[in-house]
Amino acid sequence: MTETKDDTNPSRRSLIGWGGAGLALGAVAAGGAVAMTRTGDDVEPTAAETGAAVAFHGANQAGIATPVQDRLHFAAFDVDTTDRAEFVQMLKDWTAAARRMTAGKTVGDGAYGGLAEAPPDDTGEALGLKPSRLTLTIGFGPSLFAKFGLADRRPDALVDLPKFAGDALDASRSNGDLCVQACADDPQVAVHAIRNLARIGMGKVSIRWSQLGFGKTSSTTPDAQTPRNLMGFKDGTRNIAGTETDRLKKFVWVGEKDGPEWMVGGSYVVARRIRMHIETWDRTSLQEQEDVFGRDKGEGAPVGKAKERDEPFLKAMKPDAHVRLAHPDANHGSTILRRGYSFTDGTDGLGRLEAGLFFLAYMRDVSNGFIRIQRNLATDALNEYIQHVGSAVFAVPPGVRDKDDWWGRTLFSEEA
Amino acid sequence: MTETKDDTNPSRRSLIGWGGAGLALGAVAAGGAVAMTRTGDDVEPTAAETGAAVAFHGANQAGIATPVQDRLHFAAFDVDTTDRAEFVQMLKDWTAAARRMTAGKTVGDGAYGGLAEAPPDDTGEALGLKPSRLTLTIGFGPSLFAKFGLADRRPDALVDLPKFAGDALDASRSNGDLCVQACADDPQVAVHAIRNLARIGMGKVSIRWSQLGFGKTSSTTPDAQTPRNLMGFKDGTRNIAGTETDRLKKFVWVGEKDGPEWMVGGSYVVARRIRMHIETWDRTSLQEQEDVFGRDKGEGAPVGKAKERDEPFLKAMKPDAHVRLAHPDANHGSTILRRGYSFTDGTDGLGRLEAGLFFLAYMRDVSNGFIRIQRNLATDALNEYIQHVGSAVFAVPPGVRDKDDWWGRTLFSEEA
Numbered sequence: 001m002t003e004t005k006d007d008t009n010p011s012r013r014s015l016i017g018w019g020g021a022g023l024a025l026g027a028v029a030a031g032g033a034v035a036m037t038r039t040g041d042d043v044e045p046t047a048a049e050t051g052a053a054v055a056f057h058g059a060n061q062a063g064i065a066t067p068v069q070d071r072l073h074f075a076a077f078d079v080d081t082t083d084r085a086e087f088v089q090m091l092k093d094w095t096a097a098a099r100r101m102t103a104g105k106t107v108g109d110g111a112y113g114g115l116a117e118a119p120p121d122d123t124g125e126a127l128g129l130k131p132s133r134l135t136l137t138i139g140f141g142p143s144l145f146a147k148f149g150l151a152d153r154r155p156d157a158l159v160d161l162p163k164f165a166g167d168a169l170d171a172s173r174s175n176g177d178l179c180v181q182a183c184a185d186d187p188q189v190a191v192h193a194i195r196n197l198a199r200i201g202m203g204k205v206s207i208r209w210s211q212l213g214f215g216k217t218s219s220t221t222p223d224a225q226t227p228r229n230l231m232g233f234k235d236g237t238r239n240i241a242g243t244e245t246d247r248l249k250k251f252v253w254v255g256e257k258d259g260p261e262w263m264v265g266g267s268y269v270v271a272r273r274i275r276m277h278i279e280t281w282d283r284t285s286l287q288e289q290e291d292v293f294g295r296d297k298g299e300g301a302p303v304g305k306a307k308e309r310d311e312p313f314l315k316a317m318k319p320d321a322h323v324r325l326a327h328p329d330a331n332h333g334s335t336i337l338r339r340g341y342s343f344t345d346g347t348d349g350l351g352r353l354e355a356g357l358f359f360l361a362y363m364r365d366v367s368n369g370f371i372r373i374q375r376n377l378a379t380d381a382l383n384e385y386i387q388h389v390g391s392a393v394f395a396v397p398p399g400v401r402d403k404d405d406w407w408g409r410t411l412f413s414e415e416a
Numbered sequence: 417m418t419e420t421k422d423d424t425n426p427s428r429r430s431l432i433g434w435g436g437a438g439l440a441l442g443a444v445a446a447g448g449a450v451a452m453t454r455t456g457d458d459v460e461p462t463a464a465e466t467g468a469a470v471a472f473h474g475a476n477q478a479g480i481a482t483p484v485q486d487r488l489h490f491a492a493f494d495v496d497t498t499d500r501a502e503f504v505q506m507l508k509d510w511t512a513a514a515r516r517m518t519a520g521k522t523v524g525d526g527a528y529g530g531l532a533e534a535p536p537d538d539t540g541e542a543l544g545l546k547p548s549r550l551t552l553t554i555g556f557g558p559s560l561f562a563k564f565g566l567a568d569r570r571p572d573a574l575v576d577l578p579k580f581a582g583d584a585l586d587a588s589r590s591n592g593d594l595c596v597q598a599c600a601d602d603p604q605v606a607v608h609a610i611r612n613l614a615r616i617g618m619g620k621v622s623i624r625w626s627q628l629g630f631g632k633t634s635s636t637t638p639d640a641q642t643p644r645n646l647m648g649f650k651d652g653t654r655n656i657a658g659t660e661t662d663r664l665k666k667f668v669w670v671g672e673k674d675g676p677e678w679m680v681g682g683s684y685v686v687a688r689r690i691r692m693h694i695e696t697w698d699r700t701s702l703q704e705q706e707d708v709f710g711r712d713k714g715e716g717a718p719v720g721k722a723k724e725r726d727e728p729f730l731k732a733m734k735p736d737a738h739v740r741l742a743h744p745d746a747n748h749g750s751t752i753l754r755r756g757y758s759f760t761d762g763t764d765g766l767g768r769l770e771a772g773l774f775f776l777a778y779m780r781d782v783s784n785g786f787i788r789i790q791r792n793l794a795t796d797a798l799n800e801y802i803q804h805v806g807s808a809v810f811a812v813p814p815g816v817r818d819k820d821d822w823w824g825r826t827l828f829s830e831e832a
Contacts, residue, residue, distance in 0.1 A: 073760070078767075116703035123698055124648020124713055125758075128641065172765070188631040191646075191760045195769060199698050206767035212628075212760055215604040225544065230607075232540025282539055282615050287532035297540055342541075344489070344607050344628055345761060349588070351494075351622035353611060 053131035056102045058399040059265045060253060063135030064337065064362050065242035069183040072213035072341040073190040074271065074358065075198070076141070076176025076392055077205040084148045088412050090204045094138070094197055095406035101193050104131035107200075123199065126192040134184040136193055138407045139269050139394025144177040153411060155263050157254075158395045159366050161270070165378040166387060173273055173390035176208045181269070181360070187212070209390070211273065213341025213358045226300060226308065230342050230355055231281055231385070233293050234300035237308055238327075240337040251369070252337050252362050254398075262410035265398030267362045270336075270370040273343075273390030276356040281385045292381040294321030320381040331376055336361040336369045356386065366393060469547035472518045474815040475681045476669060479551030480753065480778050481658035485599040488629035488757040489606040490687065490774065491614070492557070492592025492808055493621040500564045504828050506620045510554070510613055511822040517609050520547035523616075539615065542608040550600040552609055554823045555685050555810025560593040569827060571679050573670075574811045575782050577686070581794040582803060589689055589806035592624045597685070597776070603628070625806070627689065629757025629774045642716060642724065646758050646771055647697055647801070649709050650716035653724055654743075656753040667785070668753050668778050670814075678826035681814030683778045686752075686786040689759075689806030692772040697801045708797040710737030736797040747792055752777040752785045772802065782809060 054062050081087050097107045108121025145154035180197055184190040191212075198207055215227060226234040240247045249255065254263045281289070290296050294303050294317035302312030302323060317324040328335045339362065344355040363369030370393075377383070397408055470478050497503055513523045524537025561570035596613055600606040607628075614623055631643060642650040656663045665671065670679045697705070706712050710719050710733035718728030718739060733740040744751045755778065760771040779785030786809075793799070813824055 075763075115701075116706075117701050119699050120648070120702045120705070120713065122648075123646075123694075125644045125646050127644060127648065127714070186631075187760075188644075188758065191758075191771070195694065195698075195771075198769070199695070202695070207763045207769070208767070210762045210769070212762065215602075228541045228543060228604075230539075230541050232536070232538075232543065278539075278611065279615070279618070282611075283535050285531075285533050286536045289536070290532075297536065298543070342604065342607075344603075346626045346628065347491075347623045351624070353614070353623070353626075355607070355611075 052133060053103055054133050054135050056099050056136075056400060057402055057405075059401070060267070060399045061135075061137045061396060062102070062399070063137035063181055063183055064252065064267055064339070064396070065248055066133075066135050066183070067242055068339060069133050069135070069190075070185045070214065071183065071187040071190050072358065072360075073182045073187070073194045073210065074213070074360070075180050075182075075194045075210040076208045076271075077178040077180070077198075077201065078208045079144065079147060079177040079205050081204040082147070084412075086204060087148065088408075090201055091408045091412070092406045093200050095400055097196060097200055098136040098193070098407070099400070099403070101126075101196065102131065102134045102136060104129075104134075107196050123192065123196055126189050129186055129189055132184040132186040132189040134182065134189050134193060136197075137181040137183075137269075137396060139179040139181070139396045140408070140411065141176050141178060141392065141394050143175065147177070148412075150411070153260065153262065155254075155260050155395055157258065157263075157268060157365055157367070158393065159371070161366075161391055161393055162371065164374050164388065166383050167391070168387050168389055169391050170273075170389050173209045173211075175392050176394075178205060179269070179271070179392065179394045187214070211271075211343060211358050211390075212345075213343050215342045229357055230276055230278065230344075231289070231293075232297060233289070233295060234308060235293075236338050236340075237300065238335075240335065247335075248337070250364070251335055252364055254364055258364065263395060263397065267364065267396045268366045268369075269394050269396050270359075270361050270363070270366065271390070271392045271394075272359040272388050274357045274359050275354070275387045275389045277385050277387070278353045278355055284385075291318050292322060292385070294318070294323035318381065320379050322377075322380050322382045325377050325380050326373060331373050332368075334368055334372050336363040336373065362396070468549060469519055470549050470551050472515050472552075472816060473818055473821075475817070476683070476815045477551075477553045477812060478518070478815070479553035479597055479599055480668065480683055480755070480812070481664055482549075482551050482599070483658055484755060485549050485551070485606075486601045486630065487599065487603040487606050488774070488776075489598045489603070489610045489626065490629070490776070491596050491598075491610045491626040492624045492687075493594040493596070493614075493617065494624045495560065495563060495593040495621050497620040498563070500828075502620060503564065504824070506617055507824045507828070508822045509616050511816055513612060513616055514552040514609070514823070515816070515819070517542075517612065518547065518550045518552060520545075520550075523612050539608065539612055542605050545602055545605055548600040548602040548605040550598065550605050550609060552613075553597040553599075553685075553812060555595040555597075555812045556824070556827065557592050557594060557808065557810050559591065563593070564828075566827070569676065569678065571670075571676050571811055573674065573679075573684060573781055573783070574809065575787070577782075577807055577809055578787065580790050580804065582799050583807070584803050584805055585807050586689075586805050589625045591808050592810075594621060595685070595687070595808065595810045603630070627687075627759060627774050627806075628761075629759050631758045645773055646692055646694065646760075647705070647709075648713060649705070649711060650724060651709075652754050652756075653716065654751075656751065663751075664753070666780070667751055668780055670780055674780065679811060679813065683780065683812045684782045684785075685810050685812050686775075686777050686779070686782065687806070687808045687810075688775040688804050690773045690775050691770070691803045691805045693801050693803070694769050694771055700801075707734050708738060708801070710734070710739035734797065736795050738793075738796050738798045741793050741796050742789060747789050748784075750784055750788050752779040752789065778812070 054066055106122035142158055142160055145151055182190040182193040226237050229235045252267050254266045256264050300308035304316040314324045340357050340359040343358045346354055348354045470482055522538035558574055558576055561567055598606040598609040642653050645651045668683050670682045672680050716724035720729055720732040730740045756773050756775040759774045762770055764770045
C-alpha cells in the first residue's frame, strides 16, 4: 500500500491543471469507489481517499483482488531479445513506467519539458485523464521458461493447458511469453498503458495478440449487482470477492507450501477468448436459455429460487445446466477468481457479430482450478452456443514491494 | 422533444428495480449532463431533468447535434430483401425498437413476461443499465437508391466519394446500403442496440461491417476541454457545437432550398476508418509532432499562441501543418461537424496496434464539405502517419417526429 511521492515529476493532471476535470472521460470510479472532487493539483490522490488511483506496491499484484474496473486491454507479448540483461532492464523500465502510469503520471518526467528533438517519453493521449483505477498486472508464459536459462525455475503448477472438447483455438490469439493485463475505468487509460509498455519494449518484445474488453462480466465486489454477459444473463454471482481473505488464500494466492519460492504471493491466470454464437442464442426460447444457465434471466435466481444470491439447489437444474456443472460442489470444492470482460470486435466475414466473453481467471493451482472445472464443463449445455477460440496461461509473480523492486525480480534476481 | 410514456410496458429499470443503480456501469452522464440520483422506479427520466435519456423524436435525428457520448458502435448493413413492403415494415420495426431502447426500455413488452417457448423480444444484456444517453441515427447509402425503385429520389448531394491521394480502402470495411450509428455513455448499451436491430432485421438485412469506438475525439460541447486523439493531440477544437444554431443551419442541416424535400432536416454523414501508424508516430520527435499538427502537444495552443482556443495564425505554421490545411480559411469557409471516435482493434499480423480514428462527420453538402477539405489535405504532413482504410457516405434523413412516424417515411411514403 506504499505510495511513492515525487513532487518534482509532472503528473498527467498537473500538466494541464484541473480545468478539464469536469470533462475527464469515464473517469468516475465505479464499484463503490468515490468520485474525485478535487480542485487543486498539488495533492496525490490515494486509493482509500478517492478510489481513483490503485496502489501499485504490495505483497500481491494489483488487478487480481482489486474491485473490477470497467474496461480491459490485455496484451500477450513474444520476447525477441536473447540478451538476459537487456530483458531484465526492460522489466525494470516497465515497472518504473507502470508505477507512474497507475498513479496518473506520464511515463517519463521529460514528456513535455524535455528535448524537442527527441520523441516524447509519453505518447500523451492520457494527458488530462484521471488515474481511473488503472492496474497493470504482469504474467510469464510457459514458453518464457525455455529462454534465458529459466527452465529449472518453471513452476510445476504452470502446466500447459490440455485440449478441451470443442476447442477451436487460433494460434495467433493464443499463448505468449509474457502478458500484461491493463484494467481501468477509462478505455483510453488502459490502451495508453499497453501502448507505452509496447513502445518501451520495442526491439526486445513485440505484441503477439491483444484484446479489448468492456462491461465487467464478474464482480469481485460482494454486495454489488452482478453484471450481465452478452447472453443477457448474470454470470459470476458466487465469484471470490477481493475482501474474502480466506478464499483468496485458499484458491488464488500461491502460498509458501506451494512453491516455488519466487512465486509466493503470486497466482496463475488463464485467458480464454470465448466466441458466442450470438445469432443462434438470440433465436433460442427463453425457457431453453434459462435451462442452459440454470437461472432465470430477469433476476438471475437459481432454478426454483427467488433471488440471485439464494443458495442454488443443483438437483433442481437440468444435468447439463451451466451453473450446476461449474459449481464448486460439482468440482471437488474447486473455484477460481473470475475477472472476464465482454468483447465485440466488429463483424466476422459472414455478417455475424464477432462477440463474446474474454474469460480471465486467477487461481493458485491451474490443474485443480481451471482444468478441473473446464473438463467438467465438457457436457455443458452452453457449449452449443459458444466456442473457445483463444487460450493462454501465465504465472503471475508476486507484487512489487517498493520503489526499488521490479516485475520479475524474484524470478530473475540471483539473490532471490 | 416528445417523450412517449407507456406505463404498461416494462422499462429496463423497473424490471430489476433500482437496487443495482449504484453499480450501473459507466452510466454517469458526461459532457455537462447531470448524473441520475433517483431511488424510485416509477418515473421516466427526461433529458432535461437528468441527461440520462436523449429524446428520440424531433425535427432532426438525435446523435448529430447531441453532445457527444463516450462510446460508439457503428454498423453498416447490406439489404438482402427485394420486397419493398417487407423492407418498409422492418424500418417501422426498427423505429419502434429504437424509440424504446433510447428511453431505456426493452425492445418488446413481452421480454420476460411473455411466452417461455419463444425467444425473448430483447437480448437482455442491457437490463438494469440506464439509458446512458443512447442515440440511434440511421443513414441511407448510395447503393440503396439502386433498389426498390428509388433511383430518382437519390439526392444530388449524395455523391460517391472520389479516390483521395493515399487511400488504401478495404472493400469489406467500406460502403453499405444502410448505416446505424449508436452512441451511448456505456458500451454495453450501444452494442445491445445494434445487436437488437440486426436481430430484428434478420433475413432482410445483414451487417456488412461495424466499428466500436471510445473516447470522444471531438466535442460538440463548446466550453468543454477537447479530448485527445491517439496521437496525443487535442483535435476538433473549433468543431461545430450543438448549440450553434446558425452554424448548424449553414453547414449541417439540409434546408428547404437544398432539396430533395424528403431530406429537409436531414444531413449527410461521411465515415472514414483512419489507421494511425502508431509506432512510427511514437518515434517522432516532439518538435516534428507539433509541426505536423500546428499545435503544441501539452496545451493544444496553435503555433505561437498560448491557449488552445486562441485564434490560430495560420501563416505561422508550416505550409503542410494539419490545422492550417483543415482550417475553414483554407477551404473557402467550409467546415463540417466532426463526431469521430478512437478505436483499438487489437493487433495486426505484424505486432503493431491496429488503432486510429474512426472519423465521422456530418454536413449539409458532401462536395463542399468533406470532399473539398479532404482534397486540400492531400499535402497534409499528417499523411505520413495515417492511412484511410475504410470509407462510406450516407444520406441521413430528418428526425422521427412522433410515435406514428418512422425512419425513412419521407423517402418511402407515397404521401411524403
